[in-house]
Amino acid sequence: MSIAAKANALWEYANPRKFLATSERVLPFFWITSGACLVVGLVWGFFFTPDDYKQGSTVKIIYLHVPAALMAINCWLMMLATSLVWLVRRHHVSALAARAAAPIGIVMTLIALATGAIWGQPMWGTWWAWDPRLTSFLILFLFYLGYVALWEAIEDSDTAADLTSVLCLVGSVFAILSRYAVNFWNQGLHQGASVMRAGAITGTDTEEKVSNIYFYPLLLCIVGFVLLFIALVLYRTGTEIRARRIKALLTRERVNG
Amino acid sequence: MIALLLRDLKLAFRAGGGFGLGLAFFLIVTVLVPFSVGPQSSLLSTIAPGVLWLGALLACLLSLDRLLALDWEDGSLDLLATAPLPLEAVVTIKALAHWLTTGLPLVLAAPFLGVLLNLPAPGFAWLVISLLIGTPAMSVIGTFGAALTVGLKRGGLLLSLLVLPLYVPTLIFGAEVARRGATGMETQTPLLMLAGITAATVALLPFASAAVLRINLR
Numbered sequence: 001m002s003i004a005a006k007a008n009a010l011w012e013y014a015n016p017r018k019f020l021a022t023s024e025r026v027l028p029f030f031w032i033t034s035g036a037c038l039v040v041g042l043v044w045g046f047f048f049t050p051d052d053y054k055q056g057s058t059v060k061i062i063y064l065h066v067p068a069a070l071m072a073i074n075c076w077l078m079m080l081a082t083s084l085v086w087l088v089r090r091h092h093v094s095a096l097a098a099r100a101a102a103p104i105g106i107v108m109t110l111i112a113l114a115t116g117a118i119w120g121q122p123m124w125g126t127w128w129a130w131d132p133r134l135t136s137f138l139i140l141f142l143f144y145l146g147y148v149a150l151w152e153a154i155e156d157s158d159t160a161a162d163l164t165s166v167l168c169l170v171g172s173v174f175a176i177l178s179r180y181a182v183n184f185w186n187q188g189l190h191q192g193a194s195v196m197r198a199g200a201i202t203g204t205d206t207e208e209k210v211s212n213i214y215f216y217p218l219l220l221c222i223v224g225f226v227l228l229f230i231a232l233v234l235y236r237t238g239t240e241i242r243a244r245r246i247k248a249l250l251t252r253e254r255v256n257g
Numbered sequence: 258m259i260a261l262l263l264r265d266l267k268l269a270f271r272a273g274g275g276f277g278l279g280l281a282f283f284l285i286v287t288v289l290v291p292f293s294v295g296p297q298s299s300l301l302s303t304i305a306p307g308v309l310w311l312g313a314l315l316a317c318l319l320s321l322d323r324l325l326a327l328d329w330e331d332g333s334l335d336l337l338a339t340a341p342l343p344l345e346a347v348v349t350i351k352a353l354a355h356w357l358t359t360g361l362p363l364v365l366a367a368p369f370l371g372v373l374l375n376l377p378a379p380g381f382a383w384l385v386i387s388l389l390i391g392t393p394a395m396s397v398i399g400t401f402g403a404a405l406t407v408g409l410k411r412g413g414l415l416l417s418l419l420v421l422p423l424y425v426p427t428l429i430f431g432a433e434v435a436r437r438g439a440t441g442m443e444t445q446t447p448l449l450m451l452a453g454i455t456a457a458t459v460a461l462l463p464f465a466s467a468a469v470l471r472i473n474l475r
Contacts, residue, residue, distance in 0.1 A: 142422040146415075150405065153415050162472040163405055167419065170401065170465050174423045177454065181426040184450070185433065 014091035016241045023234040030231035037224030045217035061119045063218055067225035069112035072140065075105035075229065079147075080172050083165035093237065095161035096244070098168065100236035102148050104229060109141045132182045139178050143171050157244065258342065258350055265354035268327070279316040279359045280366055286312040287370040298375045305374035306384060306435030312370070313363045313388055314428055317395045318420060320359045322413040324351060324403040325470075334407075338474050344467040352393075352400040352463070360392030376439060383438020387451060391431035394455040397462045398423045404470040426454055 013019045045063040052059035079098045086095040116134065117127045128134065150167055154160035290308050291301060328334040337347050367388055368381050376384065402420035406412030430451040437444045 139422055139425055142418075146419040146422060149415055149418055153406075153409050153412070159408075159472055159475070163469060166465055166469050166472075167405060170462070171422070174426065177426040178422070178429075181429040181450070184447070185429045 011089075011091075014089070014093055016093055019093050020238055020241060023238055027231060027234055030227050030234065034224050034227030034231055037220050037227060041217045041220030041224055045214070045221065049213050049217060055123060058119055058122050059214065061115050062214065063221045065112060065115040065119060066218060067222045068108045068115065069137070070222060071225050071229050072105055072108040072112050072137070074226075075101050075108060076140065076143070076168075076172070076175070078233070079105070079168050083168040086161055087165050087169075092161075092244075093241065095165065096240040097233060097237045098164070099151055099161075100240050101233050102144060102151070104232050104236070106141065106144045106148065108229075109137060109144060113137055113141065130186055132179075132186055135182045135186070136175075136179045139182070140175060143175055147171065258346055261337070261342070261347065261350050262354055265351065266357060269354065269358040279320045280362050282319050283312050283316040283363055283366060284370065286315060287373055290374065302375040302377050302439075305371060305376040306380055306439050307432045308374060309367050309371060309376070309384060310388070310391075310428060310432040310435055313367060313392065314395060314424055316363055317359055317392065317399060318417055318424075320355070321399040321403050321420065322406075322416050324355050324400060325407045326403070326412070329407050334470075335474060338470070344470055345463045348400050348404060348466040348470060349463045352396045352459075352466075355400065356393050356396040360396050364388040364392060379441055380435060380439030383444060384435045387431045387434035387438070387448070390448070390452050390455055391427050394427045394451075394458045395424060397458045397466075398427070401462050401466040401469065404466040404473065407470065408473045427451065430454065 013022065042063055046060050049060070051057045079101050082094045082098040082101070085091060086098065113134070116137075120129065121127050147164055147167060150164050151160055154163060287308065290304075290312075294300060294304070325334060328337070338344055340347075364385060367384055368376075371381055371384055399420055402416050402423070405419060406416045409415065430447045433447040434444050434451060437447065
């Protein structure tokens with residue numbers, strides 16, 4: 001298949017019927033693999049890795065903290081992409097996917113903040129510090145709240161999709177700006193990127209990095225979270241599509257009856 | 258364009274458009290702060306730049322839901338949308354009128370309120386400069402928020418929820434300029450960042466506001 005044909009194949013899923021059929025077929029696969037990855041990764045991580053010599057067993061919270069934080073950001077990126085698709089190509093499934101993803105993003109942000117607080121208490125001696133990373137996550141949480149609130153507030157669904165999409169675009173720019181502003185504003189306690197760094201994975205740099213003992217179960221947990229996120233988004237988008245259909249049916253009944 | 262600006266200014270001054278409300282709110286916030294944190298002048302002078310910036314920001318926020326709502330209710334917004342003037346220009350003028358009636362008075366009032374909070378002497382000039390540069394961004398961002406929520410019945414609170422996260426960069430850099438100015442540190446970096454944010458928002462956000470307004474007027 002040529003690239004153009006493949007690209008066309010992707011747009012076929014803009015058809016809700018096709019999207020529902022395919023997502024129903026692949027959903028069990030995503031549920032099962034994500035469940036398996038998470039169970040294996042978490043059990044491996046919690047019971048079969050040694051305690052850190054400095055952090056003791058609290059280091060193991062990394063298996064929830066890092067994947068959740070990663071997904072919190074990627075969820076926003078996914079919403080940005082689907083919002084763009086909605087604005088440009090007006091596929092309803094795309095807008096509904098963005099709507100379905102937002103609450104998942106909120107939960108991921110909350111998990112990252114909560115596990116971070118629980119981790120920070122024994123390590124830094126405080127539940128919360130106005131550290132750039134922590135602060136930007138809190139701001140990201142506010143952006144999610146505003147986005148969801150706007151979806152809920154507007155009755156006409158196409159208008160809501162349009163307005164939230166624009167908000168998502170503008171919000172993304174401001175989220176990045178806030179990240180830099182917050183970095184400028186306060187130097188923090190949180191360590192830098194130490195998982196997804198080219199040197200860290202190949203082991204060429206000697207700066208603080210996540211040791212390989214922790215890295216493999218962590219990688220498994222990240223994969224599990226990604227798959228779980230995809231499964232949840234597909235599932236929730238399906239629910240949104242069905243809710244939209246029920247609404248349309250009810251309206252038709254009222255008009256005809 | 259000038260006629261529209263004059264009309265908005267007149268409305269704001271005459272028809273109880275809440276011209277003085279923002280100022281009064283700013284005054285009250287500033288007066289309440291010493292009651293809540295205690296009257297020690299050293300403490301007050303430390304927090305004065307931040308409190309004044311926050312007060313100005315909240316006063317600006319308070320006036321946002323009237324920015325487009327009145328025109329929406331009496332239908333003049335629909336007329337403006339069908340007028341030969343592009344909607345981008347309309348929202349820019351609206352933002353300018355909002356700044357002239359809300360932002361500028363806040364800037365002018367800030368030094369007097371600074372006296373109440375025992376702001377250190379070198380801080381006055383920096384406070385005024387930072388507010389002067391920062392408040393246009395607040396007006397433009399606020400216009401975007403107002404355009405987003407204009408058709409909603411209870412948009413006021415939602416408007417605050419949407420706009421406050423967007424104010425974060427402006428507040429951080431603006432308050433940083435005022436704080437550094439008050440303690441005699443160099444202010445160039447945050448000042449340039451603040452000016453950059455204002456320039457970028459003034460240049461780009463009217464397009465987003467106009468797009469959003471078109472969706473709402475559809």
